[in-house]
Every structure is written in C-alpha cells, then in structure tokens.
Amino acid sequence: MTSSDLYPVSRLAAVQEATAKAGLDALLLTPGPDLRYVSGYDAKPLERLTCLVVPASGEAYMMVPRLELPAAQASPASRLGLEFVAWDETDDPYAVAAARLGRVGKVGKVGLADRMWAMSSLRFREVLPEAEQVLAGSVLRELRMRKSPAETAALREAGQAIDSVHRQVPELLRAGRTEREVARDIAEAILASGHQTVDFVIVASGPNGASPHHDVSDRVIQAGEPVVVDIGGQLHNGYCSDSTRTYSVGEPPAEFAAYYEVLRQAQEAACAAVRPGVSCESIDAAAREIIAEAGYGEYFIHRTGHGIGIETHEEPYIVSGNGEPLEPGFAFSVEPGIYLPGRHGARIEDIVVCAESGGERMNDTPRELVIV
Known part of the structure; x- marks a missing residue:
C-alpha cells in the first residue's frame, strides 16, 4: 500500500x-x-x-x-x-x-x-x-466518511499494530505500579509497534475507571482493581488506531464481573448490528438497550462510537439522533461503557468498517475480561 x-x-x-x-x-x-x-x-x-x-x-x-x-x-x-x-x-x-x-x-x-x-x-x-x-x-x-479499500487496509494495519500493544498490557499491569508508570511503558510499546505518534494513553484504575476520559495519575494500582486501558496513535501513513480493553489485577469485585458481562454482550450486539442501510443511531441503540435492560442505563454516559480515519474522531458519529444510514466504507468505533462513580468502570472498543456483508472488526484481541 x-x-x-x-x-x-x-x-x-x-x-x-x-x-x-x-x-x-x-x-x-x-x-x-x-x-x-x-x-x-x-x-x-x-x-x-x-x-x-x-x-x-x-x-x-x-x-x-x-x-x-x-x-x-x-x-x-x-x-x-x-x-x-x-x-x-x-x-x-x-x-x-x-x-x-x-x-x-x-x-x-x-x-x-x-x-x-x-x-x-x-x-x-x-x-x-x-x-x-x-x-x-x-x-x-x-x-471522508466513505473509506476506500486502501483506507480500510490502512485502518486494519493500525488495528493490528494497537492490538500488538494490548497483548503486552498484561505484562505491564500489576499491583504496586502507578498508572503513570504503566502508561509510560505502553507509550513506548505503541511507538515500537509501528506508530509514528502516540495520540493518547488512558490507564484508569479503580475509581478512576468511572471517568471515561481519565488520563493517567500517580495513583498506585491495587490488587483486585479493574483497569480501563484506552490507547491509540497515528501510523506513518496518517491513519489512526483506537482500542479499549478492560483488565483486572487479580479477581475483581463481584458486581464488576456481573456488569462487565452485560457490557460484553452489548458491545457484541452493536458490532453484529452493523450492515449497510441501518442507521447510525440503531447501532447505538443495540448496545444501549442491553445495558439499560440490565439496570445500568444511567451509567452509560457517552455515545457508542465515532468515525475514524486520518483523525481519531471524525464523522459519522454513532449516537442517538443520527439517522444517517450506514454505507460500505463507513469506519467507526463501537465502544459502549458502564461507569459507576467512585467505584470502577469498564469499556470495550473495536474499530468496525461497514462492508457489504456486515461489520468487519479491525481489532481482534480478547473482549472477555482479562485477569492479570
């Protein structure tokens, strides 16, 4: 390419x-x-x-x-x-x-x-x-919304590169380390994976995980805590990566494990709903309905996704009120989250490209909770 x-x-x-x-x-x-x-x-x-x-x-x-x-x-x-x-x-x-x-x-x-x-x-x-x-x-x-085959290939390359970083995260996360220390190692791994720039590294442990756009802090990660890791960068060709996985340092609280499974099902349902002709807001609804039915609707506080290409955030936006129908080549994130203030939170994010046959994920690391 x-x-x-x-x-x-x-x-x-x-x-x-x-x-x-x-x-x-x-x-x-x-x-x-x-x-x-x-x-x-x-x-x-x-x-x-x-x-x-x-x-x-x-x-x-x-x-x-x-x-x-x-x-x-x-x-x-x-x-x-x-x-x-x-x-x-x-x-x-x-x-x-x-x-x-x-x-x-x-x-x-x-x-x-x-x-x-x-x-x-x-x-x-x-x-x-x-x-x-x-x-x-x-x-x-x-x-810009309609990605060419070459652009889709660039997003796939970006997805594979950021996946290689997520595969290293279990080795970096452990009790006693600070969020900042983990983030520094992740940033180095992003550059080593082939990215030209590190656009963001979110390492949100324990109660910080309830803030979707938490950055990093000097907070020490504790045993038994969930940790949200949201990372992305830009390749030399200008195309971007963005992927979130949630980890647990040891066995997590029972309430977290319960709603994480709800979140996993919601993210799976939203990805499965992607196909030409369906509206952007219907993808949001596919995730939101499952989360709401389980009693966590008020804790899903952002849109389900955003477009991606040469910007991390671009159109189309996967949000209620956007009735624009998906077309082949549309590329966007699917990233529902559940955030319990003062306790913990979780998010699962893949980049998905709409194809004639449905949604094609650009990321393939495990979406089940990874306990390290």
Missing part, C-alpha cells in the same frame, strides 16, 4: 466537483486533516500561511512559504499537478491568494478547513470581505 493508494490523484477532482455542487466558490485548506486528506501533504502548522486553494472551477494551487517549498514538493501533493505558489517573507500571502481567486470571478462563498486557526480565518475575511465563510467539512464529510 503506497501513498498514491491512500491519497489518489483523482481525489482532488472529486473534491473540486463536490465544492461546485455545494455552491461554494472555493475551499481554503490550511495544515491539518482536511489538507492531508485532499493532497497527502502533512504540512507543519505555522504562523506562515500554507494553504491549498481549490476553486470550484479552474486550477487548484498551493500557497507555501518559500522555506517550506522543498517539503511541499517532496510530499504526495507533488503528484497532483498543482502549482506551488511560493511566497517570501515580505509578501502578503492572503492577498495573493485572494487576488488569484478573483481572476475566476466573484467570490461569494468559501469553505475553510475545519481546523483552520482563527488567525488565518480572520485574515481571509479581511481579504475576501464579501465572501461568506463556511466549514469545508460540509463538503469533505461525504468523501
């Missing part, structure tokens, strides 16, 4: 077509996930403007600081036939971009990269005062 598979030349034309269809005159994509998705260029976010300008008609071009030109030309963006417009320290790149856009007609509506810095969006407002600004995500979401 090469960068040309993940970031194909044809994507720019598809984005340009979608821009015109949405009634926008141009997309303005600064460093971040949107720029990387369209061009393959993982540009540094700097105070100096780098911006891919994709007009609804006419040729796209990329504004780059002259000192960043070699990096841009060495990136997959060089395959797109783009003009790289290098600017010098005494130039106003925003004015240059606006002037070039004005050559193709009046600019009435532009899409800004969802992660564009306010500094840049306000400068674009100054140089394009009559242009309405909207989020580029309104155009790109339809493309």
Whole structure:
C-alpha cells in the first residue's frame, strides 16, 4: 500500500466537483486533516500561511512559504499537478491568494478547513470581505466518511499494530505500579509497534475507571482493581488506531464481573448490528438497550462510537439522533461503557468498517475480561 493508494490523484477532482455542487466558490485548506486528506501533504502548522486553494472551477494551487517549498514538493501533493505558489517573507500571502481567486470571478462563498486557526480565518475575511465563510467539512464529510479499500487496509494495519500493544498490557499491569508508570511503558510499546505518534494513553484504575476520559495519575494500582486501558496513535501513513480493553489485577469485585458481562454482550450486539442501510443511531441503540435492560442505563454516559480515519474522531458519529444510514466504507468505533462513580468502570472498543456483508472488526484481541 503506497501513498498514491491512500491519497489518489483523482481525489482532488472529486473534491473540486463536490465544492461546485455545494455552491461554494472555493475551499481554503490550511495544515491539518482536511489538507492531508485532499493532497497527502502533512504540512507543519505555522504562523506562515500554507494553504491549498481549490476553486470550484479552474486550477487548484498551493500557497507555501518559500522555506517550506522543498517539503511541499517532496510530499504526495507533488503528484497532483498543482502549482506551488511560493511566497517570501515580505509578501502578503492572503492577498495573493485572494487576488488569484478573483481572476475566476466573484467570490461569494468559501469553505475553510475545519481546523483552520482563527488567525488565518480572520485574515481571509479581511481579504475576501464579501465572501461568506463556511466549514469545508460540509463538503469533505461525504468523501471522508466513505473509506476506500486502501483506507480500510490502512485502518486494519493500525488495528493490528494497537492490538500488538494490548497483548503486552498484561505484562505491564500489576499491583504496586502507578498508572503513570504503566502508561509510560505502553507509550513506548505503541511507538515500537509501528506508530509514528502516540495520540493518547488512558490507564484508569479503580475509581478512576468511572471517568471515561481519565488520563493517567500517580495513583498506585491495587490488587483486585479493574483497569480501563484506552490507547491509540497515528501510523506513518496518517491513519489512526483506537482500542479499549478492560483488565483486572487479580479477581475483581463481584458486581464488576456481573456488569462487565452485560457490557460484553452489548458491545457484541452493536458490532453484529452493523450492515449497510441501518442507521447510525440503531447501532447505538443495540448496545444501549442491553445495558439499560440490565439496570445500568444511567451509567452509560457517552455515545457508542465515532468515525475514524486520518483523525481519531471524525464523522459519522454513532449516537442517538443520527439517522444517517450506514454505507460500505463507513469506519467507526463501537465502544459502549458502564461507569459507576467512585467505584470502577469498564469499556470495550473495536474499530468496525461497514462492508457489504456486515461489520468487519479491525481489532481482534480478547473482549472477555482479562485477569492479570
């Protein structure tokens, strides 16, 4: 799998077509996930403007600081036939971009990269005062949600890499160690597994497990405590991993063991419900109904899942109220959880890709409670 598979030349034309269809005159994509998705260029976010300008008609071009030109030309963006417009320290790149856009007609509506810095969006407002600004995500979401076979393969590679880390966790967890000590070892393992970056490491022991987004602390892990381990990172190709497993250091409390089995059944049911045509909210309901029927509904306090790709969290979101039907290529997490404040908690998370035949899991480590 090469960068040309993940970031194909044809994507720019598809984005340009979608821009015109949405009634926008141009997309303005600064460093971040949107720029990387369209061009393959993982540009540094700097105070100096780098911006891919994709007009609804006419040729796209990329504004780059002259000192960043070699990096841009060495990136997959060089395959797109783009003009790289290098600017010098005494130039106003925003004015240059606006002037070039004005050559193709009046600019009435532009899409800004969802992660564009306010500094840049306000400068674009100054140089394009009559242009309405909207989020580029309104155009790109339809493309980014539908993962290609190459993107699915990248997510599978990411899943296998993070699975290899979870297989090491039982060796790292033991009573007497702090969450921070365990997390440090896990972070090293994530990088050793082939990830380029460590995006997050959650090690939540005992009562900390009742906080879904607990990070790490100097709390000492005790015998008989459940520990939630949620980890993920980004591979060199830009695609992300995210997987949660819950462990117990010795035999857990009886009430925990009871609701963990409920959680396992709920996660299994939600994964089994994935297929084209069913709604995102129905996957959430498949997990939530089982948890609620067992009496733990009030302790499942977040959505069942989020999309994943070149961002850990992207569309579609698996949540009540999202009636959007699943399509082949949609990739998202299935991660129900039960959290008892002051006591403990548990979560099980897999990345699932919707295929014609149903849901395909990108993770395959045990979902049963692992007692270490």
